[in-house]
Amino acid sequence: xxxxxxxxxxxxxxxxxxxxxxxxxxxxxxxxxxxxxxxxxxxxxxxxxxxxxxxxxxxxxxxxxxxxxxxxxxxxxxxxxxxxxxxxxxxxxxxxxxxxxxxxxxxxxxxxxxxxxxxxxxxxxxxxxxxxxxxxxxxxxxxxxxxxxxxxxxxxxxxxxxxxxxxxxxxxxxxxxxxxxxxxxxxxxxxxxxxxxxxxxxxxxxxxx
Amino acid sequence: xxxxxxxxxxxxxxxxxxxxxxxxxxxxxxxxxxxxxxxxxxxxxxxxxxxxxxxxxxxxxxxxxxxxxxxxxxxxxxxxxxxxxxxxxxxxxxxxxxxxxxxxxxxxxxxxxxxxxxxxxxxxxxxxxxxxxxxxxxxxxxxxxxxxxxxxxxxxxxxxxxxxxxxxxxxxxx
Numbered sequence: 001x002x003x004x005x006x007x008x009x010x011x012x013x014x015x016x017x018x019x020x021x022x023x024x025x026x027x028x029x030x031x032x033x034x035x036x037x038x039x040x041x042x043x044x045x046x047x048x049x050x051x052x053x054x055x056x057x058x059x060x061x062x063x064x065x066x067x068x069x070x071x072x073x074x075x076x077x078x079x080x081x082x083x084x085x086x087x088x089x090x091x092x093x094x095x096x097x098x099x100x101x102x103x104x105x106x107x108x109x110x111x112x113x114x115x116x117x118x119x120x121x122x123x124x125x126x127x128x129x130x131x132x133x134x135x136x137x138x139x140x141x142x143x144x145x146x147x148x149x150x151x152x153x154x155x156x157x158x159x160x161x162x163x164x165x166x167x168x169x170x171x172x173x174x175x176x177x178x179x180x181x182x183x184x185x186x187x188x189x190x191x192x193x194x195x196x197x198x199x200x201x202x203x204x205x206x207x208x209x
Numbered sequence: 210x211x212x213x214x215x216x217x218x219x220x221x222x223x224x225x226x227x228x229x230x231x232x233x234x235x236x237x238x239x240x241x242x243x244x245x246x247x248x249x250x251x252x253x254x255x256x257x258x259x260x261x262x263x264x265x266x267x268x269x270x271x272x273x274x275x276x277x278x279x280x281x282x283x284x285x286x287x288x289x290x291x292x293x294x295x296x297x298x299x300x301x302x303x304x305x306x307x308x309x310x311x312x313x314x315x316x317x318x319x320x321x322x323x324x325x326x327x328x329x330x331x332x333x334x335x336x337x338x339x340x341x342x343x344x345x346x347x348x349x350x351x352x353x354x355x356x357x358x359x360x361x362x363x364x365x366x367x368x369x370x371x372x373x374x375x376x377x378x379x380x381x382x383x
Binding site: 027047049050051052055056058059060061062063064065066067084086087089090093094180181183184187188191192193194196198199204205206 | 232233235236238259261262263264265267268269270271272273274275276277278279280281282283297298301302305306307308309359363366367
């Protein structure tokens with residue numbers, strides 16, 4: 001049967017999980033972007049957004065700057081991106097080569113029930129390129145994502161992959177607690193982030209433990 | 210709790226920069242205003258620090274959270290108007306995840322600010338800060354600024370929260 005249906009988020013996520021680069025740090029947006037990734041590939045090196053719509057990309061940028069030896073992969077939706085389009089400009093200006101951005105383009109605000117976007121058919125890859133990001137393209141097949149993620153080719157600068165996706169409005173139940181503080185502490189412990197030593201103990205600084 | 214800023218010559222913006230360096234701040238995320246412009250250029254020239262210029266203060270807040278998540282001490286430098294416009298990210302990201310962030314905020318719209326159109330923002334600043342539960346203090350121009358920066362940074366870290374220090378023009382304009 002011939003179908004024009006776009007792939008699902010789950011199909012892209014499976015392609016990503018099967019081809020995840022070693023030591024990758026993954027930052028996921030709110031809603032199913034986080035719930036489904038937790039269900040498919042929970043590790044301490046995932047940072048799940050509970051809410052804060054539109055802030056996944058800037059947080060991932062900061063993480064990429066702080067962890068230049070680790071690949072940082074950010075999963076964001078088209079609706080959330082539209083809330084902070086300026087972040088593309090900042091990412092293009094900083095342009096860290098260890099940052100890969102996966103944009104789920106499903107044309108709706110999925111996490112809030114499927115409301116229509118202001119503009120559901122923007123060429124987001126072209127928008128990223130216009131924002132100073134050299135490597136940006138539209139993909140419509142999970143296999144293409146898998147190939148890109150497993151590629152040994154090291155690009156100079158940020159990589160943006162826009163994934164044409166069917167909306168997924170049924171909420172996925174994550175298998176683990178996504179408690180925000182727990183998520184942060186688990187993540188920072190996993191990457192060996194320096195810990196703050198309180199002034200009472202003669203510190204007042206970050207120190208490697 | 211504090212130690213004197215070495216080599217201070219009384220130039221308060223210099224003391225802010227030297228204090229950040231001494232405390233191991235590796236990054237600053239900023240949206241400039243006229244008071245912040247020059248110190249940001251100086252930070253950009255510091256080999257031990259990275260300056261990220263954001264397009265919007267809520268975006269800057271999230272970048273700073275990411276830097277801190279990655280284990281680097283980070284300060285946010287914005288105008289008070291910028292804090293007014295980052296409310297959602299403040300409560301649902303920075304405070305919700307308990308990110309310790311030092312926020313150095315130019316306090317526009319006070320009596321010693323000659324630019325009239327900042328007055329509405331000055332009037333709203335502290336009530337809004339209190340409303341969103343943002344811990345803050347106003348700098349004291351009669352005391353050295355370095356220890357005040359250090360105290361604010363300590364409050365952020367040991368309280369596991371953002372802490373805003375409201376700065377006057379003498380504090381921050383190079």
